[in-house]
Amino acid sequence: MLQKLREERKYRLAIALLIGVVFGFLLQKGGATEYRVIIEQLMLRDFTVLQIIFSAIITGMAGVYLLSHLKIADLSIKPFNVWPVIIGGLIFGVGFALLGYCPGTMAGAFGTGSIHALIGIIGMLIGAGVYASFYARIQKKLGIMDLGDLTIQDHFDISPWFIIPIMMTLLIVVLFFIELMGF
Amino acid sequence: MDWLEAVRWSPYLVGAGIGVLVWLSFILANRPIGCSTAYARTTGLIERLFRGKKIDEKEYYKKFVPELGWEMMLILGVIIGAFISSQLSGTFDLEVIPQLWSNAFGSSVLLRIAAALLGGFFIGFGARMAGGCTSGHGISGTIQLAVSSWVAFIMFFVGGFITALLLYSLIGGI
Numbered sequence: 086m087l088q089k090l091r092e093e094r095k096y097r098l099a100i101a102l103l104i105g106v107v108f109g110f111l112l113q114k115g116g117a118t119e120y121r122v123i124i125e126q127l128m129l130r131d132f133t134v135l136q137i138i139f140s141a142i143i144t145g146m147a148g149v150y151l152l153s154h155l156k157i158a159d160l161s162i163k164p165f166n167v168w169p170v171i172i173g174g175l176i177f178g179v180g181f182a183l184l185g186y187c188p189g190t191m192a193g194a195f196g197t198g199s200i201h202a203l204i205g206i207i208g209m210l211i212g213a214g215v216y217a218s219f220y221a222r223i224q225k226k227l228g229i230m231d232l233g234d235l236t237i238q239d240h241f242d243i244s245p246w247f248i249i250p251i252m253m254t255l256l257i258v259v260l261f262f263i264e265l266m267g268f
Numbered sequence: 269m270d271w272l273e274a275v276r277w278s279p280y281l282v283g284a285g286i287g288v289l290v291w292l293s294f295i296l297a298n299r300p301i302g303c304s305t306a307y308a309r310t311t312g313l314i315e316r317l318f319r320g321k322k323i324d325e326k327e328y329y330k331k332f333v334p335e336l337g338w339e340m341m342l343i344l345g346v347i348i349g350a351f352i353s354s355q356l357s358g359t360f361d362l363e364v365i366p367q368l369w370s371n372a373f374g375s376s377v378l379l380r381i382a383a384a385l386l387g388g389f390f391i392g393f394g395a396r397m398a399g400g401c402t403s404g405h406g407i408s409g410t411i412q413l414a415v416s417s418w419v420a421f422i423m424f425f426v427g428g429f430i431t432a433l434l435l436y437s438l439i440g441g442i
Contacts, residue, residue: 108289177391197353217328221327
């Protein structure tokens with residue numbers, strides 16, 4: 086049954102659409118599709134975005150590792166290609182502040198009527214295309230240190246079940262402090 | 269059904285909901301939630317429309333084949349979901365220049381559109397270079413304890429923090 090859902094194209098696409106609808110609904114209800122909320126987060130005047138992301142990480146970690154442990158799902162770890170991740174991440178940040186949305190929330194914001202989010206979508210399509218054209222050259226120059234599918238537990242050579250409670254506690258403490266500061 | 273019409277839900281509740289959604293995505297589709305790949309594939313499709321099969325030679329499009337697939341349906345869903353939510357709460361608004369932007373830079377439509385276009389460009393370029401965005405790295409990747417995702421997530425916010433401070437505080441004076 087699960088196999089059929091995962092493999093048959095029409096079911097796969099329907100599931101993607103459904104997950105997207107719930108994701109968009111949640112992002113909007115959380116305020117993450119609002120330009121002001123994102124900009125004020127980047128200026129450290131509003132912490133809604135980090136409250137959402139940290140709560141998602143706290144909730145997600147143990148469940149996803151349990152699914153992987155029970156062999157229901159396979160983890161999908163993105164390779165740590167050091168320089169592209171760092172430089173690309175910083176470039177992303179510049180755009181994040183200029184536009185006031187990220188790839189998911191710009192789609193959501195467009196759904197709530199934001200016209201400048203639609204302009205951002207067009208800009209993003211162009212940016213992704215330009216990157217695709219320079220991909221081979223950039224990889225040759227910057228892809229000199231690729232650490233592969235590295236996870237935190239690999240780095241420390243211990244069980245993920247040791248890391249997960251530590252990360253959960255740390256994030257809960259951070260959320261608690263943010264709350265304490267009056268946000 | 270007042271809760272469906274509420275303007276805002278608690279960020280903790282929304283975050284926990286997204287965490288559960290990542291489980292569901294792994295169970296039902298055996299994959300994490302990520303948004304930026306959809307844009308790369310869409311650009312590939314548009315490029316193919318104009319330049320034909322030639323673009324399939326590009327190394328990047330061999331890795332991310334331009335086709336209508338999972339990610340694009342996800343993005344379509346996000347647009348629909350946010351639309352429904354904003355309709356229910358009555359917050360749907362055809363916004364061109366947000367208040368905070370006009371406080372800092374005035375009400376020139378052209379200026380805002382130029383900034384949004386440039387911002388989108390950097391996001392597209394940076395996300396593909398980093399291998400993901402706030403959802404693929406920032407939520408799904410950090411959940412899986414990937415080092416790349418934690419580093420990318422921190423870089424997104426470091427870059428965003430510095431730029432926002434320079435742009436809105438120093439130049440915009442807010």
